[in-house]
Each structure stands twice: as structure tokens, then as C-alpha cells.
Amino acid sequence: MKSKKIKDDSLSEVEEEEKELEERKNKFEDDFKKILEVRTEIKAVVDTQGLSSCIEKCNNSDRKLLKFQGLVSLMLSPQTKDNITYETTQKLIEYGLTIDNILKISQENLVKLIFKVSFHNVKAKNIKALAQKLRDEFNDDAPETLEEIIKFPGIGRKIGLLYLKECCEQNSGIAVDTHIHKIANRLKWVNNTKDPNKTSIELEKIVDKKYWDKINEILVGFGQEICKSIKPLCVISCPLYKNCSYYKEVISKEKNKTKKEKSKSKGKKKEKKMKKTKSQRVRKKKIEYDSDTEEEIL
Numbered sequence: 001m002k003s004k005k006i007k008d009d010s011l012s013e014v015e016e017e018e019k020e021l022e023e024r025k026n027k028f029e030d031d032f033k034k035i036l037e038v039r040t041e042i043k044a045v046v047d048t049q050g051l052s053s054c055i056e057k058c059n060n061s062d063r064k065l066l067k068f069q070g071l072v073s074l075m076l077s078p079q080t081k082d083n084i085t086y087e088t089t090q091k092l093i094e095y096g097l098t099i100d101n102i103l104k105i106s107q108e109n110l111v112k113l114i115f116k117v118s119f120h121n122v123k124a125k126n127i128k129a130l131a132q133k134l135r136d137e138f139n140d141d142a143p144e145t146l147e148e149i150i151k152f153p154g155i156g157r158k159i160g161l162l163y164l165k166e167c168c169e170q171n172s173g174i175a176v177d178t179h180i181h182k183i184a185n186r187l188k189w190v191n192n193t194k195d196p197n198k199t200s201i202e203l204e205k206i207v208d209k210k211y212w213d214k215i216n217e218i219l220v221g222f223g224q225e226i227c228k229s230i231k232p233l234c235v236i237s238c239p240l241y242k243n244c245s246y247y248k249e250v251i252s253k254e255k256n257k258t259k260k261e262k263s264k265s266k267g268k269k270k271e272k273k274m275k276k277t278k279s280q281r282v283r284k285k286k287i288e289y290d291s292d293t294e295e296e297i298l
């Protein structure tokens with residue numbers, strides 16, 4: 001979608017960029033405050049079975065073990081519903097989620113344990129590789145920098161940042177999943193970013209650090225319950241719809257189109273009905289005429 005903003009000629013390109021960044025910063029701040037209000041009333045799956053809840057299930061008294069279990073739980077999560085990740089994490093913990101046990105179990109049996117998560121074959125392979133690498137190169141202790149952790153197979157920027165936040169008490173960045181990527185673009189906090197990693201970098205430029213620790217869960221829940229991918233609940237539940245570009249440019253236009261189509265088909269039905277009634281009337285008259293003529297003849 002092309003930006004309709006008119007450029008101010010008196011400003012240099014740098015000033016223009018700074019101005020635009022400031023506008024997006026303010027828009028984020030306003031929107032996020034409203035989302036926070038809504039989220040205090042509307043609870044989502046992420047609140048009870050999200051990644052924080054999974055990490056709570058992990059061993060909190062042993063830091064090395066907590067980091068390993070947290071990483072495994074996070075590695076299960078991509079493309080998988082929160083409740084399934086939660087259930088599978090619990091299952092693995094009950095089985096005994098330690099580096100020793102993951103090295104001992106066959107990949108086939110690990111797949112059986114995690115079969116409910118999507119891409120379970122690849123994930124089982126990555127979990128075994130994680131355990132092996134931690135044993136061989138890190139003395140069973142996962143590293144605590146984004147740079148190092150994203151070198152493990154199956155761990156990207158999002159998982160890395162969530163791991164640092166949940167298991168190492170570090171707020172190193174904004175972890176962006178598909179919900180946050182979609183919301184940030186719909187509300188124009190970022191400019192048409194193509195993937196979640198780019199969105200994460202762009203958001204870090206405009207979001208005050210005081211929000212970094214809660215932004216993920218707040219927005220994921222907002223995406224799960226209100227700003228859904230298909231049929232978002234704009235007018236019904238979202239306080240932002242009057243200032244939401246996506247609502248104005250896509251949803252309301254779709255609504256008008258559907259309304260027009262409905263009234264068009266209603267009109268057609270009416271026309272058909274009228275034609276039918278007219279032909280019925282003509283037929284009735286013809287029958288009356290025929291019977292009258294018959295009587296006259298008789």
C-alpha cells in the first residue's frame with residue numbers, strides 16, 4: 001500500500017526520517033496503552049499456557065537445567081498452538097528432560113513423545129543436536145548471548161530472545177512471532193516489513209525499553225483473541241479501529257463490498273419474485289378469461 005503522506009520540502013531527508021520515526025513511536029505508545037487496557041479484561045491462551053507458563057514448569061532450582069529445558073520448550077513452539085507446546089513440555093518433563101536422557105533416547109522415540117507438535121521430526125533432530133552440542137562444547141551449560149545461541153539448529157532470533165528473557169533474565173530485544181508481525185504492520189508501527197526478524201529490528205527502534213519485557217505476551221494474546229489473521233474482531237472488540245489503517249483500507253472495504261453484493265443479490269431475488277408474481281397473475285387472468293369464455297360459449 002502506497003503511503004499518502006505529503007513530504008515537507010523544508011525538511012532534509014534525515015529530518016524527515018526522524019520525524020516519521022517519532023510519529024511511529026507516538027502511535028505505538030498510544031495504541032499499546034489501549035491494547036494493555038483491553039488485555040486486562042480479555043484473557044488469552046498465552047496467559048495460561050504460553051511460553052512463560054512452560055518455563056514455570058521447568059526446573060527453576062538448577063540454572064543449567066532450566067536453560068536446557070527452556071530451550072527445548074521454546075524449540076517445540078514454532079508453528080504449534082500454545083496448548084500443544086505446553087502439554088508436550090509437560091510430557092517431556094515427566095519423562096525426564098535432561099541432557100543425559102535426550103542423548104540416550106532414540107530419535108524415533110523422541111518423535112513419539114513430541115508427535116503432537118508440528119514438524120516433530122525436524123524438531124526431534126534439533127533437540128538431540130542441541131543436547132549433543134551442549135555436552136561436547138559447553139559443559140552442559142547453554143550460552144547466554146544471542147550471537148551464540150542462534151548458532152544452534154532450530155534456534156532463530158525469536159527463540160533466542162525469548163530464551164534470554166525467560167531463562168537468563170535478559171531483555172535483549174523484542175521477540176516477534178507471526179501475531180506481532182501482523183499487528184505491527186496492520187497498525188503501521190513498521191513500514192511493510194516482510195518478515196518477523198525485520199519487524200523485530202524495526203520495533204526495537206520505536207518501542208521504549210520499559211515495554212520490552214511485556215510486549216510479547218500482550219500482543220500475542222491480542223492477536224489470538226482480537227486481531228486474528230482471518231476475521232479480526234475490529235468493531236466488536238478493538239478500541240483501535242478508528243485509527244487502524246488495515247481496518248480502513250481492507251476490512252471496511254470488504255464489508256462494504258459484501259453489503260453491496262448482498263443488496264445486489266437481494267435486489268435480484270426481489271426482481272425474480274416480482275417477475276414470478278407477475279407471471280402468476282397473468283396466468284391467473286388467463287385461466288379466468290378462459291373459463292369466462294368457456295362459460296360464454298356454453
Ligand code: SF4
Nearest residue numbers: 227232234238241244
Ligand atoms: S482494528 Fe482490526 S485490524 Fe486493526 S488492530 Fe484492531 S482488530 Fe486488528
